[in-house]
Amino acid sequence: MKKLLFALPLLLLFACNQEPTVKIKGSIKKGEGITLYLDKLHTARVETIDSVKLDKNGEFSFKTKSSQPEFYLLRLSNGKLLTLLTSPDEEVEVNSISTHMNQAYIVSGSTGSAFVKDLNDKLKETKDSLAVIRKELQEKKADPNYSSISQNLLAKYIEVIQDQREFSANFIMKNATSLSSYLALYQKIDDNTYTLNENDDIKYAKVVASSMRALYPEHEYTKAVLANLETMQKSLDNLKIKNLIKEKGANYPNLSLKNTTGKEINLNSLHGKLIVLSFWASQDVNSRKQNITLKKIHAKYKNNGLEIYQVSVDQDAKLWKEAIEKDGLNWINVCDTENGSALAVRNFNVQQIPANYIISKQGDIVGKNLYGLALEEKVAQYIK
Known part of the structure; x- marks a missing residue:
């Protein structure tokens, strides 16, 4: 013993x-x-x-x-x-x-490794689906029914991105105690687009940060996500303060895209003007018809505080620029040709082309998807 x-x-x-x-x-x-x-x-x-x-x-x-x-x-x-x-x-x-x-x-x-595989498999599925849609958009440009085809494909494109966002959000909420949620938080669809929106989805960053701080307080990934969350929160707080001070961006997200010369132009830089935010495609028949209406409105009200901020969903810079020149569009025209302005389309929930929003001088959205005479009347109403 x-x-x-x-x-x-x-x-x-x-x-x-x-x-x-x-x-x-x-x-x-x-x-x-x-x-x-x-x-x-x-x-x-x-x-x-x-x-x-x-x-x-x-x-x-x-x-x-x-x-x-x-x-x-x-x-x-x-x-x-x-x-x-x-x-x-x-x-x-x-x-x-x-x-x-x-x-x-x-x-x-390994449960964590299985989670990582689930995340990466889903992201690959999303990227592959988006690539197929982009390819089909390119291939169908010569089709006489391209207008309706592009609208359907664009709606599908948005649906795929939204499905990925929901998957990432649900994954974090179900697996907040796993470090795999850190990966879910920072996955990217492309170089410029996270699966989760930095401002709208900050709550998921808070969930991950809170869980990791409780479980692994000294982990380098915990320190990284806490630092990033602090930066995100400051950025969001500054944006809110800026919006309150300038009374702008009250109910719409900002856009920052490059024009035909490569200059980046912010949508919020037009605060104080009546804005027609227009989404279009150079090879879409209805978009080109809409340009006729926009030219008429622009000529009539450009000296009274009207600005047009037109976002193309094109992925061919040459076709986009040729259409601008041919139609004589002398207002702000911007595009992210690498991704078909996917982030802008997503942020404004665009489900058809052409599409538009009318934003008042106070920064409020006062009209959506108005065409022809209806668009003219809405602009006339708010230009005073």
Whole structure:
């Protein structure tokens, strides 16, 4: 008995000295001769932890100390990679193929890594769907029914983006205690478009920050999201104060897009004027007809405080500029040709082309999707 009692403290001491680890193993098919790296993802850098040259079976095994959830990359020397989110003492198994590393992999033994896969799979589905729609818009430009076709495709485009936003928001609310929510918060549809809107969706940043602060107060990702939240909140507060002082932007989001010469023009810079915010496409027949009405209104009221801020959803800069010149449009014309002005379309919930908003001199939206005589009458009503 004395020997047993003597040994027990030693066992406890030994157990306390064991640092938590994460084991990651699996196989990468068609990976013979390729080097596989295990990288730890920090907020501002990537740290290579280990590496192995894959044999003909593509099998690998890594082990690293880890006392809290961490993001890791499995990265091949051919540039292919996938992201994992591990917790202490997890034994993660990953099976993939070297040519499609992040598209055809199976992960088990790690709830966080499964969440990451769900997020990335959904984002890929969204990007692929948007690419198909953009391609179809390009291919259908010569179609005599392009007007109705483009409206339907644009509505579908917005629907896909909105579906992604709802997925990201719901994911965060369901999995707020997982570090994967950090990833959901900062995913991007393209270089300029987050899945969540910075101002409108700040509540989700607060949820993630609150959860991470409670669970992992010293984690570098917690400090990063708290700092970002503070910046977002200050920006939002400053915007609110600015709007109250200048009485502008009361019920519409700002836009900042480039004109034909590359100069960026803010919609809010037109505060104090009556604004016709017009969305159009150079190859859309109804948009070109609408330009006739806009020219008439602009000529009549431009000296009385009327401004037209026209946003094109074109992705062909040449066609956009040619249409402006041919129609003689001498007001503000802007476009993000890389993305078809997708963010502007999304922020104003545009579901058809052409579309328009009438914004009063006080910054209130006083009309929407008015055409022909109805548009003329609404402008005349508020130009006084």
